Amino acid sequence: MNPIQLRQSIRDMLNEDIGAGDITTESLVEANQQSSAVLLAKQSGVIAGLPIVAQVFQELDPLLDFQSQVAEGQKVDSFQTIAVLSGSTKAILTAERVALNLLQRMSGIATLTRQLVDQLEGLDCRVLDTRKTTPGLRPFEKYAVRMGGGTNHRFGLSHGVMIKDNHIAFAGSMQKAVEKVRQRAGHMVQIEVEADTLEQVKEALSLPIHALLLDNMNINDLRKAVAMIDGKVWAEASGGITPETIRAIAETGVNAVSVGYLTHSATALDISLDFVEEGTENNA
Incomplete structure (x- = not known):
């Protein structure tokens, strides 16, 4: 995809969700707090969109480390870890829904396509x-x-x-x-x-x-x-x-x-983001 178009699309999606600010996260999380999390496939399917999702998180935290654990287009099993990320807790929480929406949607389409x-x-x-x-x-x-x-x-x-x-x-x-x-x-x-x-x-x-x-x-x-x-x-x-x-x-x-x-008509693949540090789990 055109990298300029991709970045603008990601910014538009984040802007739609964040608006004037993430009230919940900004109220609960310190600005300098760091966390690690995993993306977990909760059902079997074909994964698509991990490099794009990495850019979603890095738009809010350029230093965030995103490590894919599977290749694009790879079939995964239920409860398989597909990525590990670490960086700003606020960035992870704020970008979580946009990232998951994209990853679940794209992986659902890839899964259905592979079946056919x-x-x-x-x-x-x-x-x-x-x-x-x-x-x-x-x-x-x-x-x-x-x-x-x-x-x-x-x-x-x-x-x-x-x-x-x-x-x-x-x-x-x-x-x-x-x-x-x-x-x-x-x-x-x-x-x-x-x-x-x-x-x-x-x-x-x-x-x-x-x-x-x-x-x-x-x-x-x-x-x-x-x-x-x-x-x-x-x-x-x-x-x-x-x-x-x-x-x-x-x-x-x-x-x-x-x-x-x-x-x-593709059904989104069930994927969750789970924090690996105590007291910072969120799947809303």
């Missing part, structure tokens, strides 16, 4: 994310997908052309939509078109495109679509993809499956 990637073992098919991300958290959530073994789709609207059903309806036809985009974007920009039917697949293959999004097709139609495409363009399936259906969909021969719920 594992479902496709042995197949030449990628698991893609989408733009269905939490506003303001897209860089963090797409990073978590990568740590889970997935692949990022376009980051935003400026990172590639995807002509969907509403675009086609507005332009008047698929051909007109592709022609208008090509005239404006130039020959270097890749174009992906959404197709809901085999008739649309046939039409799309007659146009100068690079990829097809096969949306909400049943398994039989997906197989037929892949046969029609025959490697001419990139084939991506989306819609109705679950852990129970993803393997069968991938086995149709598509190059990738895009899964929105990787980021919009």
Whole structure:
């Protein structure tokens, strides 16, 4: 991630939580007090975000020592220590909730992504994310997908052309939509078109495109679509993809499956911060 953007995002998150000051911590903790704490995974999963979390704490205490005990993207067991930190007690307490929110969210996404990637073992098919991300958290959530073994789709609207059903309806036809985009974007920009039917697949293959999004097709139609495409363009399936259906969909021969719920419905991984010094434990 862009380090300038990352630091600004962290500052915005801390500012949202701290506001005019951490009344509780400032009332109870001396300014020069130092403490040590551990980050503990309270359930098994894939860890993502430790370097980012380190920066959250170090934004309030630049001298804080943060030692990761596991690698990014590593699977961990329940009650496994994933990091050890030591520094200003006030900084640890004040940054705790922002740090945990990020780490739990990102690790939940990485865990879900890994589950789907594992479902496709042995197949030449990628698991893609989408733009269905939490506003303001897209860089963090797409990073978590990568740590889970997935692949990022376009980051935003400026990172590639995807002509969907509403675009086609507005332009008047698929051909007109592709022609208008090509005239404006130039020959270097890749174009992906959404197709809901085999008739649309046939039409799309007659146009100068690079990829097809096969949306909400049943398994039989997906197989037929892949046969029609025959490697001419990139084939991506989306819609109705679950852990129970993803393997069968991938086995149709598509190059990738895009899964929105990787980021919009992932459950946060349960992670706690526990002080190792007497009288300073806090998990609120």
